[in-house]
Amino acid sequence: MTTQTLERPAGGGVDRLPARRRRGGVERAKARAGWLLLSPALVHSVIFVALPGLMAVYLSLTNARVAGRGKWIGLGNYVELFGDAQFRDAVLRTLLYTVAVVPVAMALSLAVAIALNQKIPGRALFRTLFYVPVVTSTVAVASVWLWIYNPAAGLGNQVLSFFGMARSGWLTDPDVALPALMVVGVWQGLGAKMIIYLAALQSISKDLIEAATLDGASRWQAFRHVTWPGIAPVHFFVLVTSIAGSFQVFDLIYVTTGGGPAHATNVLTFDIFTNAFERLHIGYASAETVIMLVFVGILIGLGRLSVRNREGS
């Protein structure tokens, strides 16, 4: 693909030498244009993405503060992180959030995608309803949920009392705050997963399912033996990207709880933010981001690999 030749059937009867010279000129012009078009984005990515990425690793090995230059301290930050209870709790909380949000959101989004894959009235409308939370800003969404979870006059307590349950302090209650934010995570992330599932479902041949039904398979059997194996490769991809996404939750926490009450919602990204821009421990925060990068990078890398294999086969 990198070497596209201009070979054509030799019908023009042009002299070989000038033709070759011209071809060489065209190739050179193409290569020159290629670099011209590529370099702005390439240079930009080096300065604003690759360099910061490498700096994160370097900074994590120093005791840099926001002001002044840091000293090289080797793995000092990492050693300190291992003994840091707040960091450990933040990681555990992030894992808890992930373990709760990802499977629930995946199951629900798959159910919705399967339902939307049927011929039913109002499909486009339903698809829009489920997808809208994905495109709205997390800050606006967080503001709305902050109001829903308002203990005095919010919708949340109204729903609880409708079902005859006791009122809750929601985000002000350390035991409830994180689960309450998990609900928001599921609600906002559902649409994106649904779209990926829906695309996979629609790529499964209708003929195959019809053939199975004609052979006497029940709808359940057709689903179990044709549809389910057909979407199997997507599960892994959705799983991995969802985990990576839930590791990165920040805006929601910042607006609703600020990591509180009593650190109950202090997840990894929030801990990083606090260490970097409030305590100004840039080196220490960088070590946290490197650990996050390793987690997320491995997961996303695996996800991309699964997609490539799917396309390749």
Next chain:
Amino acid sequence: MSTVVRVPRPKAGKALLVAFLTVGGFLMVLPFVWMVLTSFKSLNEVNHFSWLPQRIEWLNYVNALKAAPFATYFRNSLIVVVGQTIPVLLLSTAAGYALAQLPVRGARGILNYFIILLIVPFQVLIVPLFLVVRRIPLAGGNDIFGNGGTGWLNTWAALIVPFVSAPLFTFLARQFFVSLPAELADAARVDGVSEIGIFVRIMAPLAAPAFVTIALFNVESSWNGFIWPLVATSSESLRPLQFGLATFAQGQGGVQWPFLMAMSALATLPMILLFVFGQRYFIAGMATSGIKG
């Protein structure tokens, strides 16, 4: 016998599906409905729970704009969206085209480089990017080595320049251009069209759907961006809408909920409209890139 059983069953199943989707869809929009209903209530009305406003306070939308500099925030968001999206459409797509259609040496390696970059979560880059932006040479009182001043911090450049191109969009554009046939470009070459002319006048128009997808994604992410403006700016005259909302939501001494909901509604509406009209492109982009966990 079997046909008698089979015919009604799908119907019952379908009714069940529609019921399931209706309940689900209702739960999905409920927060938005409550947001809009609240935005029309008077400030005293929200001390207790109620569904409908007693009377519709249209003026909330005007008064909220006065309660905080929301007009400035809106303007700032618009500047950032336009300032990022136009260069993204030029730079990222040009690079994608070069990688897909032109004989760049090492194109494979460069593509893999972009793919690795697009894996890096933005949260990882925030702290070092803050330092990079602060050390831009000869800006904000910096010397030629980037020392001494504040660089681009708290300027439009900090909000725009780091995002005028993105590995994700270069990758998306490349994926699209790879699928276009090279024959058209070859024909134009024979007619003496320059290489840049071929990109601008022939290949780019063919890739219009990719341009729309990239534009929509970038408009959405730049309009909704929050953490970077929070870190990189400190003056009100630069801060975008999401920042304004977040500050207002944390108002000391009580939040004015109807105003906050009115502004949230205004912040949400453009993106919902964008999605409703650009659905096709959003979904195509999502399906090929799988971003947005």
